[in-house]
Amino acid sequence: xxxxxxxxxxxxxxxxxxxxxxxxxxxxxxxxxxxxxxxxxxxxxxxxxxxxxxxxxxxxxxxxxxxxxxxxxxxxxxxxxxxxxxxxxxxxxxxxxxxxxxxxxxxxxxxxxxxxxxxxxxxxxxxxxxxxxxxxxxxxxxxxxxxxxxxxxxxxxxxxxxxxxxxxxxxxxxxxxxxxxxxxxxxxxxxxxxxxxxxxxxxxxxxxxxxxxxxxxxxxxxxxxxxxxxxxxxxxxxxxxxxxxxxxxxxxxxxxxxxxxxxxxxxxxxxxxxxxxxxxxxxxxxxxxxxxxxxxxxxxxxxxxxxxxxxxxxxxxxxxxxxxxxxxxxxxxxxxxxxxxxxxxxxxxxxxxxxxxxxxxxxxxxxxxxxxxxxxxxxxxxxx
Amino acid sequence: xxxxxxxxxxxxxxxxxxxxxxxxxxxxxxxxxxxxxxxxxxxxxxxxxxxxxxxxxxxxxxxxxxxxxxxxxxxxxxxxxxxxxxxxxxxxxxxxxxxxxxxxxxxxxxxxxxxxxxxxxxxxxxxxxxxxxxxxxxxxxxxxxxxxxxxxxxxxxxxxxxxxxxxxxxxxxxxxxxxxxxxxxxxxxxxxxxxxxxxxxxxxxxxxxxxxxxxxxxxxxxxxxxxxxxxxxxxxxxxxxxxxxxxxxxxxxxxxxxxxxxxxxxxxxxxxxxxxxxxxxxxxxxxxxxxxxxxxxxxxxxxxxxxxxxxxxxxxxxxxxxxxxxxxxxxxxxxxxxxxxxxxxxxxxxxxxxxxxxxxxxxxxxxxxxxxxxxxxxxxxxxx
Numbered sequence: 001x002x003x004x005x006x007x008x009x010x011x012x013x014x015x016x017x018x019x020x021x022x023x024x025x026x027x028x029x030x031x032x033x034x035x036x037x038x039x040x041x042x043x044x045x046x047x048x049x050x051x052x053x054x055x056x057x058x059x060x061x062x063x064x065x066x067x068x069x070x071x072x073x074x075x076x077x078x079x080x081x082x083x084x085x086x087x088x089x090x091x092x093x094x095x096x097x098x099x100x101x102x103x104x105x106x107x108x109x110x111x112x113x114x115x116x117x118x119x120x121x122x123x124x125x126x127x128x129x130x131x132x133x134x135x136x137x138x139x140x141x142x143x144x145x146x147x148x149x150x151x152x153x154x155x156x157x158x159x160x161x162x163x164x165x166x167x168x169x170x171x172x173x174x175x176x177x178x179x180x181x182x183x184x185x186x187x188x189x190x191x192x193x194x195x196x197x198x199x200x201x202x203x204x205x206x207x208x209x210x211x212x213x214x215x216x217x218x219x220x221x222x223x224x225x226x227x228x229x230x231x232x233x234x235x236x237x238x239x240x241x242x243x244x245x246x247x248x249x250x251x252x253x254x255x256x257x258x259x260x261x262x263x264x265x266x267x268x269x270x271x272x273x274x275x276x277x278x279x280x281x282x283x284x285x286x287x288x289x290x291x292x293x294x295x296x297x298x299x300x301x302x303x304x305x306x307x308x309x310x311x312x313x314x315x316x317x318x319x320x321x322x323x324x325x326x327x328x329x330x331x332x333x334x335x336x337x338x339x340x341x342x343x344x345x346x347x348x349x350x351x352x353x354x355x356x357x358x359x360x361x362x363x364x365x366x367x368x369x370x371x372x373x374x375x376x377x378x379x380x381x382x383x384x
Numbered sequence: 385x386x387x388x389x390x391x392x393x394x395x396x397x398x399x400x401x402x403x404x405x406x407x408x409x410x411x412x413x414x415x416x417x418x419x420x421x422x423x424x425x426x427x428x429x430x431x432x433x434x435x436x437x438x439x440x441x442x443x444x445x446x447x448x449x450x451x452x453x454x455x456x457x458x459x460x461x462x463x464x465x466x467x468x469x470x471x472x473x474x475x476x477x478x479x480x481x482x483x484x485x486x487x488x489x490x491x492x493x494x495x496x497x498x499x500x501x502x503x504x505x506x507x508x509x510x511x512x513x514x515x516x517x518x519x520x521x522x523x524x525x526x527x528x529x530x531x532x533x534x535x536x537x538x539x540x541x542x543x544x545x546x547x548x549x550x551x552x553x554x555x556x557x558x559x560x561x562x563x564x565x566x567x568x569x570x571x572x573x574x575x576x577x578x579x580x581x582x583x584x585x586x587x588x589x590x591x592x593x594x595x596x597x598x599x600x601x602x603x604x605x606x607x608x609x610x611x612x613x614x615x616x617x618x619x620x621x622x623x624x625x626x627x628x629x630x631x632x633x634x635x636x637x638x639x640x641x642x643x644x645x646x647x648x649x650x651x652x653x654x655x656x657x658x659x660x661x662x663x664x665x666x667x668x669x670x671x672x673x674x675x676x677x678x679x680x681x682x683x684x685x686x687x688x689x690x691x692x693x694x695x696x697x698x699x700x701x702x703x704x705x706x707x708x709x710x711x712x713x714x715x716x717x718x719x720x721x722x723x724x725x726x727x728x729x730x731x732x733x734x735x736x737x738x739x740x741x742x743x744x745x746x747x748x749x750x751x752x753x754x755x756x757x758x759x760x761x762x763x764x765x766x767x768x
Contacts, residue, residue: 186755186759189751328717355560357737364731378762
């Protein structure tokens with residue numbers, strides 16, 4: 001039994017890869033649940049890296065559910081968005097017109113019915129669009145970390161109306177890390193320190209090393225299990241963790257940028273992508289790293305500690321890299337690919353607030369994005 | 385530098401004990417932080433169990449900060465609310481007029497500027513007022529568990545406009561348990577199971593037993609540390625945990641009441657408050673329980689498990705009592721008085737989402753209440 005619709009959330013989705021498609025499927029399968037709660041999500045447009053499919057009538061209900069299902073199927077099969085044009089009810093814009101059309105849509109809807117611009121891409125290219133949308137009074141929900149890790153001015157602009165902004169899935173996928181930190185800060189409880197293991201890949205690698213396995217073998221196994229990026233150096237560089245650390249540090253009010261973060265890479269620069277192919281790194285580079293990593297694991301173990309790849313955000317600065325930690329701390333106990341975050345504040349001083357769980361995966365990330373969209377519903381009261 | 389005020393949150397507080405006074409102090413100390421975010425909390429009234437102090441002009445800024453500070457000091461010193469009358473700007477109503485005045489205030493403000501009725505008492509007496517306030521369009525924030533554990537119809541009425549309702553601090557003080565479960569459900573990820581250790585007192589007792597200490601000694605130590613209620617049977621009965629379990633079960637959509645929860649008490653009924661004084665229980669009752677508890681701890685230990693006092697909410701029902709759990713699970717590893725909750729769903733199927741931290745204390749509970757109040761701000765846009 002559907003409740004009267006209280007809130008209508010018009011959405012334009014940027015990015016239609018694994019997370020974006022999962023989001024659309026979640027929206028479809030949640031229709032009855034959301035109707036029950038008096039909420040309706042209307043998808044008015046979907047963009048991939050080359051074009052934008054947008055509803056003919058922006059004030060309508062947006063794409064019908066059959067078209068959205070077909071869109072997911074088409075993108076999964078590698079077909080372009082243009083393959084949906086024959087269905088009617090939509091228009092296609094290729095870049096750069098696509099970007100202009102997103103801004104136009106934001107302008108038309110921003111001040112009237114409102115619009116949520118959802119970024120599930122993995123590019124820096126959306127920053128301009130997102131900033132323009134914020135200027136036009138739109139809401140923004142991000143799974144894409146990159147817009148929040150650009151210049152500080154961009155971050156500041158994006159969060160300038162903080163209540164119209166959600167980015168839970170940029171750190172720990174669906175884990176309620178950002179929401180919890182925001183709650184704690186809002187209650188006047190000053191967060192003094194955040195320590196986290198925020199890479200499922202590096203979490204897996206470090207706990208396998210603890211069992212005495214060799215670094216090169218563990219990384220290759222992680223790759224074969226699909227835990228790493230196609231080039232594992234994308235994980236081993238620590239840059240993905242550093243982006244999450246930067247987002248958390250900025251959330252705590254630190255006016256810093258990537259260059260202020262001390263990032264330890266798990267391979268030396270002479271083994272980097274500029275100097276060595278992925279194949280060479282996997283076949284001959286990796287094994288040369290075994291000995292030094294083994295020594296560090298052993299040195300930690302002799303002190304009763306374990307080695308973890310963590311981010312550490314304190315008032316004195318922000319660091320990303322290997323740390324020796326007590327075996328019986330929340331981070332030290334971590335096994336497998338779970339993420340874990342420890343938050344220290346006045347209320348959580350001697351023992352931190354700990355949040356742990358799966359911190360990656362398209363399903364989990366998309367679920368976090370959907371929860372973020374719904375969290376904006378009080379800004380979208382139906383006026384009609 | 386204060387931002388323009390976007391949201392004004394008028395508040396009437398019921399209950400002025402430890403949590404209520406901490407809340408008022410947090411509101412005062414957060415003034416600059418909230419001003420920065422464009423939010424202003426106006427306290428229009430404060431009630432204790434016998435009377436209500438209310439601002440002369442409901443459309444004003446409410447009590448000034450000096451009066452609120454004095455009010456906290458007066459209540460801490462055991463003075464009645466009437467001692468504030470000489471300050472002016474306020475009126476006093478004794479029960480039952482006080483209750484009627486709260487409803488009148490809700491009627492006046494509910495549909496205009498809105499009102500947040502905050503219940504930091506620990507009584508069933510507020511249920512009627514809260515339901516009337518909901519009927520008048522007010523928002524409700526609860527630290528008081530009891531209104532949510534009455535008849536199912538009362539619960540249903542209180543959450544009938546779910547977005548105007550917050551009750552984070554009823555389970556795990558400031559820990560983001562309710563908010564996380566709500567997020568997960570909203571994203572269409574069905575929660576299948578929640579297992580939690582939700583009593584700091586019983587958490588402490590169970591982890592001390594694991595170290596081979598005697599039950600009677602541990603309970604007496606807990607009492608002397610101020611971890612238990614004046615009569616430790618209030619903790620050992622499991623009823624406080626059962627209330628939290630009921631709230632979580634109802635949040636998952638279970639239409640159940642207290643009588644549907646299987647609650648294991650840690651003392652037999654012949655040692656209950658009706659049969660034995662607190663003094664007798666502490667001096668002679670407790671030691672008679674040592675042997676059976678010791679046997680259960682040992683039996684668990686022989687299987688490599690530990691004994692925990694947990695609540696378990698599944699689709700098949702809701703139980704509260706002792707459970708044998710693996711030593712290396714989130715619950716099994718628990719030491720001291722932290723609370724911990726494991727949430728299982730599609731996204732957190734094999735490994736649960738785990739939230740752990742201090743789950744009691746006036747400061748932490750009041751911080752959770754304040755975060756809840758601020759979370760309602762999008763419903764309170766300043767219209768002027």
